[in-house]
Amino acid sequence: MIRFILLQNRQGKTRLAKYYVPLEDSEKHKVEYEVHRLVVNRDPKFTNFVEFRTHKVIYRRYAGLFFSICVDITDNDLVYLECIHLFVEILDHFFSNVCELDLVFNFHKVYLILDEFILAGELQETSKKVPHLSSLILLL
Numbered sequence: 001m002i003r004f005i006l007l008q009n010r011q012g013k014t015r016l017a018k019y020y021v022p023l024e025d026s027e028k029h030k031v032e033y034e035v036h037r038l039v040v041n042r043d044p045k046f047t048n049f050v051e052f053r054t055h056k057v058i059y060r061r062y063a064g065l066f067f068s069i070c071v072d073i074t075d076n077d078l079v080y081l082e083c084i085h086l087f088v089e090i091l092d093h094f095f096s097n098v099c100e101l102d103l104v105f106n107f108h109k110v111y112l113i114l115d116e117f118i119l120a121g122e123l124q125e126t127s128k129k130v131p132h133l134s135s136l137i138l139l140l
Helices: 025-040 077-095 100-105 107-117 131-139
Strands: 002-009 014-019 049-052 055-062 065-072
Touching: 002 025, 014 025, 014 100, 014 107, 025 049, 025 055, 025 065, 055 077, 065 077, 077 100, 077 107, 100 107
Parallel strands: none
Antiparallel strands: 002 014, 002 065, 049 055, 055 065
């Protein structure tokens, strides 16, 4: 199960945060800080999977943004790595080459897209060619 999804820039500013488990605001800020410290300083030659407390963080860097997903320790790493890639491909298609400013100024659309294929912390849809997702993109 997905615990949370974070999109952060290199400076540590969180551009998108979606939590699927209840956390206090102070704990959310602490988690965001710790995850950023974990992923920003890692050598690109290392794997994209990091142990975090009693869970795993799977991350991927695209340009200046880090896409991080925290999942249970027993979940399949590669599924969530591909989930990140799918999310970026959908954002690229929707925003015509997505950048950090698209996420900042259109955050409500990004949350809507995210909610279309991740529901209650579980991956629901893995295809870019889904009719309701395509029609959603046209409506926005």
